[in-house]
Amino acid sequence: MTLSEFAKQLPAEFTEQEFVDLMNRVIELKSVVDMPEAERDALFDGAQYLVDFILLVREVKGELNSPEGRPVVAYRGPFVPNALTRPDGVAVDPTALETLGVGEGEKYLDR
Numbered sequence: 001m002t003l004s005e006f007a008k009q010l011p012a013e014f015t016e017q018e019f020v021d022l023m024n025r026v027i028e029l030k031s032v033v034d035m036p037e038a039e040r041d042a043l044f045d046g047a048q049y050l051v052d053f054i055l056l057v058r059e060v061k062g063e064l065n066s067p068e069g070r071p072v073v074a075y076r077g078p079f080v081p082n083a084l085t086r087p088d089g090v091a092v093d094p095t096a097l098e099t100l101g102v103g104e105g106e107k108y109l110d111r
Contacts, residue, residue: 001025003050016078016102023077029100079105 001009006026010019023029032040055073058064065072078101079085081093087108096104 014076016105019077020100020102030097033097078102079109081108 001022003026006022010022014022020029032043035043055064055071058073059071065074080096080101081090081104083092086092090108093107
């Protein structure tokens, strides 16, 4: 499955597990853990490029929500606690490498 097909098949309402199951049809998520660093870097570059490109598309089409002048992008997938998303002072927990984020938000967020 391609990412475009993922976008078409993701229902309007879904559970975290349904999201992860569909993403696993695009890429075996747990395989990222065992990839050589260079391959993970390349995958990250591709994902970051896609994020940047989609943000530009949203901006050009007037779809970017910018309350108080700061762009805000809604995210509906599972919470993956990492160096950029984990609350300050909370130690890294590798559990999300197994859960793929399913249920992790309950540990960190008021969800």
